[in-house]
Amino acid sequence: MLQKNLMKLLFTYCLITLLLCWSNPIISQEQDVAFTGNIHVSGSVQPIANASIQLKKGKIGTSSNADGRFILNVPSQFLPDSLVVSCVGFETLVVPLTASNKERMQLTLHPIVVKLGEVMVNKRDGLAIMKEVIARIPQNYDTTNIRLTASYREYIRLKDDTINYNESLLDIYKTFHTTKTNQNQIKILKGQKLPSDDHGDPRFYNWIKNITNTAYSSLSEDVQPYTEAPRSFMNANNFRYYNFDYVETIQKDTSNLMVISFSPKRSSKRALIEGKLYIEEATLAIVMCEWRLTPAGVRYINRHGKGGIGYTIMSAVLRASMDFRGIKTVINYKKHGDKWYLSAINRYWDVLIDSRKRNMKAIPWKGHFSMLVTDINTKDVKPFTNGVISPASSLNNEIRRTANRASWEDATILSQKVFDTLKNTETNSAKHDDHKPDSDIIHISNRANGFTYADTLRGMLSAPRTCYDVTFYHLDVDVDLASRAIKGNNKIKFKVVTPFKRMQVDLYANMPIDKILFKEQSLPYERVHNAVFIDFPEVQQEGTLQELSIFYKGTPQVPDLKLPMYGGFLWDKDALGNPWVQMVCQGSGASLLWDKDALGNPWVQMVCQGSGASLWWPNKDHQSDEPDSMRIWITVPQEYTEISNGVLAHKTPLANQKMRFEWKITYPINNYNVSFCIGKYAHFDDHYIDNNNDTLKLNYYVMPYHLQLGKQLFQQVKPMLKIYEKYFGKYPFPRDGFTLLESPYPMEHQSGVCIGKAIVDSSSLIIPRVMWHEVAHEWWGNAVTSKDIADMWIHEAFATYAESLMVEESYGKAAAIEYINNQRNEVLNHEPVIGVYDVNHIHYNIEDMYTKGSLLLHTFRSVLNDDERWFSLLKNIQAHFRYQTITSDELIDYICRQTGRNYRPIFDQYLRYTGIPTLQYSLLENNNNLTVRYRWQADHPNFDMPIKISVAENQFDTIYPSSEWKTVTLKNMNEDNFEVDEEGFYIKSAQIE
Incomplete structure (x- = not known):
């Protein structure tokens, strides 16, 4: 709503939602009777918009459009009945309905006469009434979570062309106070849309007709919950900007309604809307609110509210713009029991489109969208667990069924039996998996639940770990796609830092060890939780170089999405049904992702940041110790391609129709970056030449059916690398090249960056945001790594901030500021950004490491107030700490030394406290x-x-x-x-x- 965030008019990659009138007949799958008509003021031809039209007995209804027209389809079994037509300020009309009513009805409503005299009117104080209305909200309105059934319609027109007409039946979980953990949810029960002509310009027409989910934004128009919103006219802090005037008292049914107008005070620039409230005199409950933008409001929307960075980017790419001329919204409430509830919302938007490329100048783009609540459920209401549509999606895209005009069927029949079938539909359809942890019994270590000895073993640099320094790993693994198991060994070369007879390595307890060899002799070992303590026959002397090999096997755990940051192997399939495997260990600890591509082939990926690489291979699993270099050998069936880190040195055919992919890494690498992806890939390459004429090899791996789209999309990689080198310095791993690969899950694997399924989810016009983020990690997280995962904000904050630099370079600083400030809505402030040290603190929502950390960097840039110093500082951090692991304190101390001022209180406030x-x-x-x-x-x-x-x-x-x-x-x-x-x-x- 405008009052919440001045409407948060999100265009994202689409636009907004506008509808105008409903001129298309609707036919039901059952034998329905379509009632059509016009509603106007008695004694004139003036149409009445937003009139409520409902059956007296059944829960079926609609509302009139801006021209006073309506269509209502009623199943024949609901007839005969009566049509109840009502609108604030008019007497209610009841019209008998039978199946024989086929002609368009011409309905007239009679205005209600003002009851109070002039003397009484002048004695009433509009502002005093407003204050009492707000104070009574907890008494008058249900402030709990509720469930609604509603019909919803979108109708968007570009001049005389209908570019979007859709209607749907919605199941809604509605909160009163939306929080990060309790938000509105919407499910589409059924819906349909009319096809539209893209006139040979599909990208442009998809942009202007596919609006960010307006069903969600309709719910935000409810004025009751947002009296404290910064720009709400109902916020007491904003009363100074408005005039509140008592106008009259009118009668509706048996109630007296006071009419209060609100409008900007003269010269006020902060009051951007004007309108009226209709308030029940007896209870001081708001029955209806109608508002429209003032000219100042229109100017404000056109500067700030046209959809944020999504609109800015698409406007530039498509060379088209949109400017508002007006917005009007009408919100109705209805009593249910002893409380009032949202009843209907109608929004009318008036926009002009310009595109010199298309010879368009001030082309009107008008619309009206409507939500009509037909049922309310207040008992045992819980959030949905499946089937929820995204607030960022387009409702037009979410509705899959397309109907032609000749067979347009009714998708808004709101019978009680439909709603009753919804009440017990939330079931858990997940299949049992022996390797999946039981969410109900597993201990999740975090600040709330406490930490265990196992967490200390994993997160602390104890003597059995600090006594040696890893210099090299050679990991050799055979992946069995059929059994989803792995078998292999890891050779560990290390330098003795302090004399020892016992050392610690790490491997998850569910992964059996066959043997540990040192100088061809088996060593005894003890397993404690996920730690492995190895005993040597004699003391290992300081300064000596040693090596041992650990042979192991097992079935790595799979993710449990119900647990915070708890992962495992991702086993997927591509679009052809082929296996598609990825190892993912970020945050969740680790995951081997077993997926399928679009053809049904297995698609497997390993990702393991967080709980650790020891989920799938034995190593010293602490971010503080990186090998100087590494070899990775992965064996798979010969028909598949495997991608790891670094350079592919060899492909060695083996027995049993297997192929070993042998990768060489020549730079330090943190353990969670060690990974592989397995699938049926297509490969192509390119070269990037930097400003010093140095050449970097670029390798790309995509699903074969995305080859052409990938080639188009990856044309933007070289400009992206150039931008990052401008701000952060040269690409950190030139000898190992740079690889991007399509994968089940996005992850910043060093020199082998996984972009997830971004190709299919994006347009080739714009490189997806996820690629900006994951590639930025080559500098922030890979070249410079935090010693303890508690300081992982160093990775995520800088990579998230890097996204805004991509926007700034491409679309200007104003767009970048808008982009980064959108992150405010994602900050939780539940826990400090910096985690708990020495316990591998990761099993909690770490989003603030990204968003709040990024906003801290944006703030610090403003604090310095000198972009030359700021960007020089970013490059210097990279140069000073490259290929090192660091702590927050080391980074902050360096920043203070470079800037010559103690900025530690600023960093501590944002990183070590939850408040801002x-x-x-x-x-x-x-x-x-x-x-x-x-x-x-x-x-x-x-x-x-x-x-x-x-x-x-x-x-x-x-x-x-x-x-x-x-x-x-x-x-x-x-x-x-x-x-x-x-x-x-x-x-x-x-x-x-």
């Missing part, structure tokens, strides 16, 4: 000047950070708040023009009296 700093301020106008008192409220006792405020209209300057109150007087300024720069700084601001 709040700038408290008060304003006092004095003639033409504005006195501002301000201070920081933060968790860190010595928090001290500069911030920018407006010192004139659209002009910002820096102030230096601390925890103590300070004062500044701004000349020729007023309160209405005062702003805090919350786009450049990830902070909160709070005006206090």
Whole structure:
């Protein structure tokens, strides 16, 4: 809604949602009777929009469009009945319905006469009424989670061309206060859409007709839950910007409704809408809210609300733009029991499209979309567990069924029997898997559940680990696709740091060890949880170089998605049904992903950041110790291709129709980056020549059916590498080349970056965001690695921030700021960004490492207020720490030395506390000047950070708040023009009296 985030008009890669009128007849699968008609004001031809049209007995209904027209399809078994037509400000009309009613109905509604006299009207205080209305919300409205059934319609027109008409029946889980963990959910029960002509320009027409899910944004129009939203006209802090006036009292059915108008005060630039509230006099419950954008609101939307970075990118790529001329929204509420609930939402949008490429100039793009709630369930309401559509998707794309106009069938029949069948549909269809952990009994170690001795063994650098330094691994593994098992050995070369007789390596307890050889002799060992303690016959002397080999086998665990960051082997299949295998260990600890490609072939991938590479191979599983180089040999059936890290040195045919792929890595590599992907791949290559004329070999592996699309998409790889080299320095692993491969799961494997299924999920016009992120990890995470996983923000924050630099280079700094500030909505602030040290703390939601960490870097760039210094600092960090493992403290200390100032309180506040700093301020106008008192409220006792405020209209300057109150007087300024720069700084601001 506009009040929530000034409508959060998300175009993403689509646009917005607009509908206008419903002129297409609807026919049911059953024997339905279609009732059509027009509704207008008695004694005139003025149409009545948003009138509610419902059966008196059945739960079937619709509403009139902007022209007062409606169509309602009723199954014949529901007849005879009566049609109840109602609208605020008019007397309710009841019309008998029988199956014989075939002609278009002309219905008239009579306006209700104002009850109160002029004297009483002038005595009423609109603002006082508003305050009482807000105070009564908890009494009047159900503030629990509820379940709704609703019909939904989209109708989008470009001039006279219908480019999107769809309708659906929705099952909705609706929250009152949406949080990160409790959000609205929508399932499509059934739906259909009319085909539309793309006029030979499919990308353009798909953009303007496939709107980010407007069913979700419709739910956000509910004004009740958002009285504290920053821009809501119902937020008490914003009352100063609006006039609230009592207009009249009218009668609807047996209730008296007070009409309160709200409009911007003269010269107010922060009040962007105007409209009316219809309030039941007896209970002070809002019955209807209608609002429209003011001219200032239209200007604001066109500057800030056209869909964020998605709109910016697609507008540039397609060379087309959209500008709003107006938005109008009408929200209705209906009483159910002793509480009021959302009943209907109608939104009308008016847009102009320009595209010189297409000879389009100010082409009208209008629409109307409507949601009508037909059933409410308040008992035992729980979130859905399956079938939920994405808020980022297009509803038009989510609806699979296309109907022609001749056989257009009704998809909005809302019978009670349909809803009743929904109440017990949430079932767990997952098949039993012997290798999958039991989510109900497994201990998940984190701050909430505590940590165990096993976590200490995995996460601490104890003496049996620090006594040696790994210099080389040679991993040799045979993958059995049929049994989903592996067998192999790992040769470990190491340098003795301190004398020892016992050392620790790591291998998951479910993976049996056949033997451990040292100088051709078997060594005894003890297994404790996932640690392996190896005993030597004599003391290993400091400074000596030694090696041993561990032979093992087993079936690696598979992921359990119900557990936070708990993974395993990913076994998939491609589109042809071939095996597609990937090892994934990020966060979840590890996973071998068994998938299938689009042809049904097995598709297998290994990913293991987090709980560790020891999920599938024995090693010193701590990020602090990387081998200087490595060999990886993976054996698979000869008809498959296997991709690991580094350079493919040899392919060796073996017995039993097997092939061994032998990979060579010549740089240090962290254990979780060691990986493989197995599938039926197509391969092509290219070369990248940098500014110094150095050549980098590029290898690409994709599913054969994506070969041409991959070649198109990967044309953008070389410009991406050039951008990253500009900001971070040369590509870190030139001898090993650079490889991108399609995979079941995206992951930043060093010199073998997995992009997941991004090719099929993207347009070849734009390289997917996931590729920006995973490739950035070559610098942040691979070339520079955190010593402890608790500091993994160093990987994720910088890689996420790198995404914004891709946007900045391609679309400008303003677009990049918009892109990065979209991450605010994803920050949880449940736990500090930095995790718990020495226990491999990973089994929790780590999203703040990405988003909050990225916003910290964006904020620090604004703190420096010098882009030359900022980008120089990024390059220097890379140069100073390349091929090293580091801690947060080492990084922060380096930044402070490079900048010559102690910025540790800033980093500590954002990384070690869950809150973000709040700038408290008060304003006092004095003639033409504005006195501002301000201070920081933060968790860190010595928090001290500069911030920018407006010192004139659209002009910002820096102030230096601390925890103590300070004062500044701004000349020729007023309160209405005062702003805090919350786009450049990830902070909160709070005006206090």
